[in-house]
Amino acid sequence: MKKKLIFLTNIFLCILFIRFVSAAGTAGSLNINIIESQCLLDFGEGWNFFSFCRNLIDKNASNVFSSAENNYRYIMRWNQEKQEFDIFSPRSSRNPVPDLNDDESYFIYFYSNSYLDVNGTSPGDESRNLVEGWNAPSYQLGFSKTIDSLTLPIEYQYRYIMKWNLSRQEFDIFSQKSLKNPFGTIDQEEGFFIYSKEDLILNIFNMQ
Structure with missing residues (x-):
């Protein structure tokens, strides 16, 4: 799945008021509003x-998707320990996914095309804890990375990567052993699955 990232504001808006030290030695001050x-x-x-394109401030699932509450039906979170999905429904009074995790990718079912404003802080260098088996880490950066670049630190420790094809409603699969793969990048705020051969940490560096 490929989604277009549209920035509504700059990463940070800083308003600076500076009174600098004069020759007579008057005190200075710096005020910053972020x-x-x-x-x-x-x-x-x-x-x-x-994947969420920001580190969420409010992580409550109902609050995050409140602007689209009548247009989505389910949110699914991959439980990497159980190797199965946990399902959140806005119509249920008891849900296994009350709070969202910036480090994870999510499935969501929409009745029709929709947009979601995401409020939060910009990601920096990130790390994702992977277990042996399938994992669904998030990719929050505002630019694409090649699979080779993303997985360089764990080059021999993973087997497959899967991305969701929105139009076909099925997974495309990248294999290290294949000479012809359906994709070669992880794009802006895409979700992805990765099959790890062992427990490890995937470091995602905020650089192109």
Whole structure:
């Protein structure tokens, strides 16, 4: 799945008021006001697999998707310990996924095309804890990375990567052993699965 990242504001808006030290030795001061960064996620009809493009301030699932509460049906989180999905429904009073995790990718089912404003802070260098088996880490950066670049630190420790094809509503699979793969990058706020051969840490560096 490929979604276009639209920035609504700059990463940080800083308003500076400076009174500098004069020759007579008067004291100086610096005031900085920081406004959180926003971005817009673009969802299609059907199942979408995505990463949040910011580190969430409010992680409550109902609150995060409140602007689209009548247009989505389910959110699914991959439970890497159980190797199965936990399912959140806005119609249920008891849910296994009340809070969202920036480090994870999520499935969400939309009845029709929709947008979501995401309020939060910009990601820096990130690390993701992977277990042996399938994992669904998030990719929050505002630019694409090649698979080779993303997985360089764990080059021989993973087997497959899967991305969701929104139009076909099925997974495309990247294999290290294949000479012809359906994709070669992880793009802006895409969700992805990775099959790890062992427990390890995936470091994602905020550089192109």
